Amino acid sequence: MARKTEAAGYHHGDLRRALLDAAELVLAERGVAGFTLRECARRAGVSHAAPAHHFGDVTGLLTALAALGFATLTASMREAREGIEDPRERLRAIGRGYVTFAQRYPERFRLVFNWHRLNHDDPALHEAGEAAFAELESAIRLAAGAGDAPLEGELLAELVHAWSVVHGFAHLLLAGQLDHAIPDQGEAHIVALLERVVSRIEPSRRDPTA
Amino acid sequence: MARKTEAAGYHHGDLRRALLDAAELVLAERGVAGFTLRECARRAGVSHAAPAHHFGDVTGLLTALAALGFATLTASMREAREGIEDPRERLRAIGRGYVTFAQRYPERFRLVFNWHRLNHDDPALHEAGEAAFAELESAIRLAAGAGDAPLEGELLAELVHAWSVVHGFAHLLLAGQLDHAIPDQGEAHIVALLERVVSRIEPSRRDPTA
DNA sequence: CTCTCGTCTTGACAGCGTCAAGATAGAAGA
DNA sequence: TCTTCTATCTTGACGCTGTCAAGACGAGAG
Numbered sequence: 194m195a196r197k198t199e200a201a202g203y204h205h206g207d208l209r210r211a212l213l214d215a216a217e218l219v220l221a222e223r224g225v226a227g228f229t230l231r232e233c234a235r236r237a238g239v240s241h242a243a244p245a246h247h248f249g250d251v252t253g254l255l256t257a258l259a260a261l262g263f264a265t266l267t268a269s270m271r272e273a274r275e276g277i278e279d280p281r282e283r284l285r286a287i288g289r290g291y292v293t294f295a296q297r298y299p300e301r302f303r304l305v306f307n308w309h310r311l312n313h314d315d316p317a318l319h320e321a322g323e324a325a326f327a328e329l330e331s332a333i334r335l336a337a338g339a340g341d342a343p344l345e346g347e348l349l350a351e352l353v354h355a356w357s358v359v360h361g362f363a364h365l366l367l368a369g370q371l372d373h374a375i376p377d378q379g380e381a382h383i384v385a386l387l388e389r390v391v392s393r394i395e396p397s398r399r400d401p402t403a
Numbered sequence: 404m405a406r407k408t409e410a411a412g413y414h415h416g417d418l419r420r421a422l423l424d425a426a427e428l429v430l431a432e433r434g435v436a437g438f439t440l441r442e443c444a445r446r447a448g449v450s451h452a453a454p455a456h457h458f459g460d461v462t463g464l465l466t467a468l469a470a471l472g473f474a475t476l477t478a479s480m481r482e483a484r485e486g487i488e489d490p491r492e493r494l495r496a497i498g499r500g501y502v503t504f505a506q507r508y509p510e511r512f513r514l515v516f517n518w519h520r521l522n523h524d525d526p527a528l529h530e531a532g533e534a535a536f537a538e539l540e541s542a543i544r545l546a547a548g549a550g551d552a553p554l555e556g557e558l559l560a561e562l563v564h565a566w567s568v569v570h571g572f573a574h575l576l577l578a579g580q581l582d583h584a585i586p587d588q589g590e591a592h593i594v595a596l597l598e599r600v601v602s603r604i605e606p607s608r609r610d611p612t613a
Numbered sequence: 614c615t616c617t618c619g620t621c622t623t624g625a626c627a628g629c630g631t632c633a634a635g636a637t638a639g640a641a642g643a
Numbered sequence: 644t645c646t647t648c649t650a651t652c653t654t655g656a657c658g659c660t661g662t663c664a665a666g667a668c669g670a671g672a673g
Binding site: 224225226227303306307308309310313322323326344346347349350352353354356357358359360361362364365367368369370371373374375386389390392393 | 434435436437513516517518519520523532533536554557559560562563564566567568569570571572574575577578579580581583584585596599600602603
């Protein structure tokens, strides 16, 4: 509805965009496992073989989708840290944004970090992943007061620790594993728990330049 | 080869076991995404519809496999903590065992924490997951000196933090995301990094009974 | 007006999960 | 010993999937 041009002719006009939109829906509804090229084509109103001309195969479409997913993740982290000046609080805000993304778009989160069914040589995917990583890295550097020191030793450990914490929390949450620990799965409980967990990220506890 | 009975008759004898063995191989080779019932049946030397009589559908077989995977994870954590008395070192050893499992059996790890394609109402799966969780919980309680206090507040946060750290590290490692941070992916570098990250798990830093 | 080329369709193929129906063989009962 | 029963496994079919080859279409260039 109200798309740019609802041209139903032989040539679609912006099929690539339409397929990505459809794929987004299919992914959200059916997950990575239930994702189907033909269903995407159906929703975009084209034949089953049309997607091949724009994305090659199913891996190509999922990879393009994953690149967009990374962009959304980056945006979620940026939005969360907006306006926060204190370096350590800023870092934790980014962590919250990371988990928020996973909660809001669970299937996108799963797709983006899915080893299979993704073309890891794709430049767009790689670049989008780098951008998300850079968001984390710069926050860590700021919080640790590391400037542009080489990313190694305790500084690297601090980064990987922070990343692991939020990544693991998000994954456990989506996998329903926190049910083991939290009987009451209310949103408020989750937020409170995340707050306590994120508070364990304390970059300047040690000398990051060691 | 040298299976119990190599009976090639109409009745297999221990087809359930044979299918699980075959499925283990298929999973390791092709991953969860490339897993197929028919390939399992082929390797077990039976018809394509035979697995249905023992596992219902593909979800049933994967769920049975996941239960076994949880058992392996539990064993890996137990083996890692064996003989270690110091509570905090014991907890970190369990974390190392967790990551070791993921490195040794990447597809099992992915399967076990896969929300889709698994029957979460299955009692065997639930029990096996509970056992793995109990390993972590008891170690946390010991390290925090919490006795049998209710699992909430800072104690709960400590548990979820420790779990998130190792779970996130394992996932990032398997997803190849640590390539962003570590150019040299040598095994020694990974181990050293994991050691530094795991050392961030410090249960008695605060009052766990708060 | 014609040609060309990128875009999309049609049709086919093998592989997949699942279901229904039938074949088999070991065990249980006469 | 012979029969019957029942769990186990096979066969065949269905619609779905991804992918490929060939052809139809249409817009823009010459």
